[in-house]
Amino acid sequence: MAGSTLGTILKVTTWGESHGKGIGVVVDGCPAGLPLAEEDIQAYLDRRKPGQSRFTTKRQEADRVEILSGVFEGKTTGTPISMAVMNTDQRSRDYGNIMEVYRPGHADYTFDEKYGFRDYRGGGRSSGRETIGRVAAGAIAARLLKSLGITVCAYTKAVGPYEADPAQFDPEEMYRNRLYMPDAGAAALAEAYLDRMMSECNSVGGVVECVIDGLPAGVGDPVFEKYDASLAKAILSIGAVKGFEIGDGFQAAKSVGSENNDAFRMDESGKIKKETNHAGGILGGISDGSRVVLRAAFKPTPSIAQQQKTVTRGMEETDIAIKGRHDPIIVPRAVVVVEAMAALTTADLLLLSMTSRLDRIQGFFGVHSAEHL
């Protein structure tokens, strides 16, 4: 089936393989009138670019995005925004054993089972490069949200066993160290740990946290289209994600009701607020007006230079050591991908939420409620 399209109102379709002609995305349903330039997209793409630190691959690609449609005189037109990043570095290579041997922890085997064969060049469609399309689309969603006063911000919460301490949270720090970790102390420990694992030809997992501020209450639907359920799908659709939490997540399973329930109070401006936010900003699948907090668990990079047991396409047992340079951790480059997926989901559900109440619909169309029935 088709699995490359996401969203109901704001519909995103990505395409492209790691070592094909390019990678791209079509964003359909973006409202007309949003100021948008290639630089707005590029700023997001640059955050997932390789080669930024000793913990990311050395492959230097410009990854320049081009907007091919849907923007006219600096503003979105309401029609599909097509964006592409052409692969500049396509010289033929020796894919050697990757072509015939299934890499453990990768999708090589499952692609072959599903499709009968696969584009084996650098991971093909299951490559991390597929996220270029997501990030480009997410940049638009984030900009749309920003135009409505809503911000989405992700960062590295944990690297292996080293976790950022909320008490040490420093928003500036996350742009200072190359792990996007908002706690300088934890980042230092994490970097040392990464260096050690790299020297052992090993790789590391971690956790990304994402917060959404400024969202009004009422976004998300009660049953299958709960806001947190849609976020979960969007986040789990990122390769290497193995777990998702909203609010206290798995910790809530160990809590008790009297602690986990968030008390409602009135704030000084006469609005309802919650004293705590164990719920992570969502009650019954619907945003409650407080900060939305989610986390994604990433497994260690499956490509490691250590010898591993595996089998060939021809069903013979063999060993493999993945050559080439691979990130020892996916997390720092995945931060912006989490942000993109959260922004896309939030923007889509926010637009959908406009149709939930007749009084507001009548207001939108300039009808007085008593007028016609």
Added chain:
Amino acid sequence: MAGSTLGTILKVTTWGESHGKGIGVVVDGCPAGLPLAEEDIQAYLDRRKPGQSRFTTKRQEADRVEILSGVFEGKTTGTPISMAVMNTDQRSRDYGNIMEVYRPGHADYTFDEKYGFRDYRGGGRSSGRETIGRVAAGAIAARLLKSLGITVCAYTKAVGPYEADPAQFDPEEMYRNRLYMPDAGAAALAEAYLDRMMSECNSVGGVVECVIDGLPAGVGDPVFEKYDASLAKAILSIGAVKGFEIGDGFQAAKSVGSENNDAFRMDESGKIKKETNHAGGILGGISDGSRVVLRAAFKPTPSIAQQQKTVTRGMEETDIAIKGRHDPIIVPRAVVVVEAMAALTTADLLLLSMTSRLDRIQGFFGVHSAEHL
């Protein structure tokens, strides 16, 4: 928007409020020819029925399901299967302060924000009774999977801090104790803990684990429609779920590549197997032929008899203690709901996977591959 429909091929639509006329579901797209009787559905519904132990509400409802369409002469016809459980106990009640006061941890406030008002009787649409429709639908999905040799089985993994030990896993035990916990020792500790929390007017969270066996490789799609992403959405759409894991989940974030990667080997029958299953049966979003393992974290029941701080619809601060009898833990009754949602998602994606390869499509339609092009 409409949020009560799930699935692409096997499409499920639930309806009904806690204290309305009834609860029901329409299952559209079930293949024709599946033997199906009301008893097949009822067996699943009975597993989520209240009043089965001292840990579930005392409300005694028959919850008898009726099949209204889509089954003829004992088999599904391929047309929509409508099922309903009529509420037998609808006498008018005193909903007292629930009508005017927002219960902490519930969807009362977010419903009012989203819709302007709500059916305040017993939680209305956000009541746990909504899951009756899911379980009835899930029973059909499970039966469809079984007809293809695939089984789905969920159980209680943890109650508060007490976790079932995999080394003590006893499949019979889960039907013996009323917590659906497959480890008698952990179940005994959990029951003692629950008794203590009940005596303190408090409630407890927990974790449900679900395993799927017999599924062929190739189910799920590479990008947004990954099998694990769809499972995550289905599971998070259950009220009170705050976290989701596939395979090692959050533990994978603390692991290293050399441990987390599952080595491929050949089994004695000449088929590919994995030595371990940290991945939980899914690689790159596509099933790999091994057991699928997922977990859901449930928060403590928000309804507790303790005094809690909250506000009224009229925006005045107040206190509330939830009257009536409420389950001190949702988990045991949610086990079958997790099973239902996993079965629905798996069945839908399994049917979708039939269209991924031209050679198999040609085989299905009786065409020889070289014939027409």
Added chain:
Amino acid sequence: MAGSTLGTILKVTTWGESHGKGIGVVVDGCPAGLPLAEEDIQAYLDRRKPGQSRFTTKRQEADRVEILSGVFEGKTTGTPISMAVMNTDQRSRDYGNIMEVYRPGHADYTFDEKYGFRDYRGGGRSSGRETIGRVAAGAIAARLLKSLGITVCAYTKAVGPYEADPAQFDPEEMYRNRLYMPDAGAAALAEAYLDRMMSECNSVGGVVECVIDGLPAGVGDPVFEKYDASLAKAILSIGAVKGFEIGDGFQAAKSVGSENNDAFRMDESGKIKKETNHAGGILGGISDGSRVVLRAAFKPTPSIAQQQKTVTRGMEETDIAIKGRHDPIIVPRAVVVVEAMAALTTADLLLLSMTSRLDRIQGFFGVHSAEHL
């Protein structure tokens, strides 16, 4: 696949067979706050009821609708509205040769090919009774549109070769004669023709026309989700419809540009209007603010008492004469079904149109356009 659900925001799912336990529909996504009672639905259902004239079947069914969910204290709650009409007349019958012989012009053969077997009682799922669910849903959509000042009105345009003359259009007349034909003269000729065809054990086709007034410009999307395309699908999904026209339809194919183009002018109130309406209210797939006009061509009722050549399930040639009482023409009872389908499509696209412009979205959420970017 699932084929019983329609719509994006306003999502409708019908269920039920002709001679099963009942017929029903779930309407999900209706905005909260719409005043709604069973009588509002019943009024629409009564218009498709059999037994109203000598041209409709004599089967007398009450067809009383019951609202099972989604309405509380007289208003829609925003959650799924489940409605059912239980079949009161289910005594077992002799379906005789219908079970084994394929009726020409019916779906018996194609159902057997698709599903392997079928519910042969009275047409099962392909019976005209399936439209009960559509009409019940359409009644809600029509009410929603009315609350926004938009009306949908269908009537019989032609019966066999007898066509209502626009010059004789009399809106009262359509409720006076039992053909819903707004031209008394044409109706008289049509009735005489129908009497003659009935006496010959034959049946007749016809055309339904539907007009939509009060719709603002901007509804529908430019490419695949054109308003007229969605209307076409909705109308063709009614059994027995073989053709669809918007505006001048097939007549436009014989016209020339200078005649077919509608000139724009300013009206006295300073708004843009069109001098003519050959386009039928839609330009480029988007409503232009003028009256929407569509037509549906219905084939003659396939059930006729004349002897017809056919084959059995066992693939033997045979003859069949359809016993029982059947409408000699579908059109008068289909008028309200066309109205329902047009209303459902229009309401869905109207709600979707709210998200096309950022300035209006910002207004909806109370944001000043210059505020956040």
Added chain:
Amino acid sequence: MAGSTLGTILKVTTWGESHGKGIGVVVDGCPAGLPLAEEDIQAYLDRRKPGQSRFTTKRQEADRVEILSGVFEGKTTGTPISMAVMNTDQRSRDYGNIMEVYRPGHADYTFDEKYGFRDYRGGGRSSGRETIGRVAAGAIAARLLKSLGITVCAYTKAVGPYEADPAQFDPEEMYRNRLYMPDAGAAALAEAYLDRMMSECNSVGGVVECVIDGLPAGVGDPVFEKYDASLAKAILSIGAVKGFEIGDGFQAAKSVGSENNDAFRMDESGKIKKETNHAGGILGGISDGSRVVLRAAFKPTPSIAQQQKTVTRGMEETDIAIKGRHDPIIVPRAVVVVEAMAALTTADLLLLSMTSRLDRIQGFFGVHSAEHL
């Protein structure tokens, strides 16, 4: 909303404006293993190319398609196939009054109402050039169908009042004359008529007919997803189409049951056939195994050089004569667009039809029906 995506299994997303950087399409869900080269696509695109006769625009564009993803070593991989035609001729022009004046019969006014402003260069998104993406996608669908023994063929049925006579049907002729009309006599009359209209600065409408052969019975679903309903939507989504017919279409409305019903008979090979095909190959929304026949009515090209009355964006009445060279008739170039849309719809529903019967699903997965239940 997003309106540029079509299909459930085979999902097509088009993008691009007339005078932007390019036009393209992403085809997701095409089964893996289909041999595909750029020439296969180009052959279809060449059929809609301008400049082929004196009845099409003189604008000479190469319109070379490039496949950017989803094909590897000459075969589809099952992942999204991205295709683009870059606009080679983008020099800035004088769009003069088109920018400020609403062209009658065009979407200028409705775009402005919907989006607040528009890309006015050559029609922008509502330009006929948008169909490049459809045709490229349709070429793949047609190739997929061909690999299963199914062919789709469209041709010009009528030009203004001049209609091809079925008795004169000559399949070779349709490629000989530049009107794609399979009747040399009618084509000659049509050409003379077109010359006359061109000399009068006028334009002409017409009808395209499309036949689908080799399709098995069982494609399409009973209620909202009827095969003919989906075809209708696909065809009406083509700009300038004002009417749709399946089989006898509007003629059926004037027929009687005894004539319109198609008798079933057995053919010499022991298969069921119909003696006639008034139904156009579809009964109850499901293909019946005979030829599918549909027709689309196209309005005259709205761009004419005659003076027309209209208004400006600033709401002042004015006159307009459309400069430049425009096809006096859309039909010959639209033939391949109709073919493309019919192929896309048919391929999608054919794939969906694989899931309707449990026995066939069990066969697909190698399960014996009695094995597991």
